[in-house]
Amino acid sequence: MNVLEKLKQRIPGTLRRKWQFTAIIGVGIILAVALGWYFLGKKDTVQVQAATTAVRRGNIEVTVSGTGSVKPSVTRNLTSSSGGTITKINFRTGQEVRTGDLLFELDNEKLRTELKKAELELQQAELDYKTKADESRQQNVTAPISGQIDIIEIEEGQDVQKNATLMVINDTSKLIAEIQFNGGQVNNIKPGQKADVAITSLMTIVEGKVHKVDRGGTAGIDGTKMYDVTVEISNPGALAPGMAVQASIHTPSGIESGYENGTLEWVNTEILRAGVAGTLERLYADEKAYVQKGQKVAYISSNDMSTQLLSLELRVQQARLNLETSQKELADCTIYAPVDGTVSVGNKQTGGGNSGNTNSTTISDEYWQVGDEVSGGHLLATVVSGGKMSVTVPVDEVDIAKVEFGQKAVVTVDALPDRTFTGEVSGIADQGTTSNGVSSFDVTISIDRPERLKENMTANVEIMVAQKNGVLLVPIEAVQERQGRKFVILASGQPTVNGGESDSGDNRAPANMVAVETGLYNETSIEITSGLKEGDVITLVNTVISGNSQDRPNMGMPGVSGGGVRIMNPGGSSGNRDFSGGSRNFSGGNR
Secondary structure: OOHHHHHHHHOOHHHHHHHHHHHHHHHHHHHHHHHHHHHHHHHHHHHEEEEEEEOEEEEEEEEEEEEEEEEEOOEEEEEOOOOEEEEEEOOOOOEEEOOOOEEEEEEOHHHHHHHHHHHHHHHHHHHHHHHHHHHHHOOEEEOOOOEEEEEEOOOOOOEEOOOOEEEEEEEEEEEEEEEEEEHHHHOOOOOOOEEEEEEOOOOEEEEEEEEEEOOOOEEOOOOOEEEEEEEEEEOOOOOOOOOEEEEEEEEOOEEEEOOOOEEOEEEEEEEEEOOOOEEEEEEOOOOOOEEOOOOEEEEEEOHHHHHHHHHHHHHHHHHHHHHHHHHHHHHOOEEEOOOOEEEEEEEOOOOOEOOOOOOOOOOOOOEOOOOOEEOOOOEEEEEEOOOOEEEEEEEEOOOHHHOOOOOEEEEEEOOOOOOOEEEEEEEEOOOOEEEOOEEEEEEEEEEOOOOOOOOOOEEEEEEEEEEEEEEEEEEHHHOEEEOOEEEEEEOOOOOOOOOOOOOOOOOOOOOOEEEEEEEEEOOOEEEEEEOOOOOOEEEEEEEEEEOOEEEOOOOOOOOOOOOOOEEEEOOOHHHOEEEEOOOOEEOOOEO
């Protein structure tokens, strides 16, 4: 009899039944635990494992993203600085216009009067200046004829008045004399006829010609009417004024001789007078000197003349400026389209554009119409260029250093889900704005070929700040950071670079952890520049596979607890990355 049977005999019936019931329950619990451990425990052990992936070669892009509103790249507000009465409006709101198209014509009678006045003032100022300039040129005294200086009336340093006699210049190359003839003779005498002129004192004859014939006549001593005939001779050198001469003139009727002698005198004598008042500062020729026509013979200084001339010159310049101003103000009454685009007429009260029915041929009373009076500077119309659009997005201060002029960007708008637009960075703000302790900088993207884009549409922008092709890539979650270095874990069965020992410097780390160097990264991938080769299989540290589902608990690196290990996880927009296990964060780009 075994022990169990002996116990049954000793236990009373009632107690025996209670014991049997309790034993059955206990055995059931034990069996349930055993079966659960067998099936569930075995399943986890076999089917739960870390996910792996192969190192691949591919392309990586790093972008900075943001959201903003679409705006026209060029918006021109049309105003008239002078104002006036609107006489013409040559467009309808919403109409497409070209650069140089006439849009408005205004009339301003006051400006037209001021323009005419400015023209007259300029003419008078120029005339006064010319007169004074001509006068100032007379400070330089020049010989009016070629000849000999006979008398100089003043000395250097002497003050002179305007029109005062300075000197006398004689043309000594020729002389003339008046000889009297009677009426019968003078009828045969004409200018240009040959004349033999006898110089009484020299007892010589010089050939000359008839210069002038007086047809009026004067009464002679005996009452006979006599006529003066002027003869001209060239000076051979010894002749001088005052010498007595007689003349015989060759005519078709014969030689006609004069009744009385005449007296020689210079053919031309000029009295040189001061053209301006001042001081005779310099004489450039002496008495009896021979000078040529136009030769400078003296200089008269005049401080008053210089001052007056400068004043008149400034007056001319001011008159020209006044005229130009009047012309510009009047020209401002004609308004042209400054750019190609869509035009809208301005609001009288608010100065805004007409956003109503752009196909209407009429304009409501609140917008400008023909006959309205426009004040200077009031908005008349707005032209929005349709050639280019732009969008401005805020970029975090962490990422702004990566953004450069000319970088390409992809733009999408919610209103046009079937369209993708391209553009480039055309503006970067020098100053940022701060909100809740975070600074951002506005970046403007110019959009190419913006068909169907409308002002104020919401746009999503991705700026390409870095790109590499054909580089080694791994998922971002495969890389850990520890003590300033980065590591990946090779899948089981692959040799490590150090023959099976951990390269992390921590004896708690798995033996197949290898150090790597990285480059560009984004939200999903990171570039490996050294430490791995294409085809290496690595473990995704915080990713496990259980059954047919993939879970990514944020549990740190398998086999390593604590120690400051950081696992690289995907960040938010703009390529930002956070490291679990610490407070450090860095922006997408080079690592």
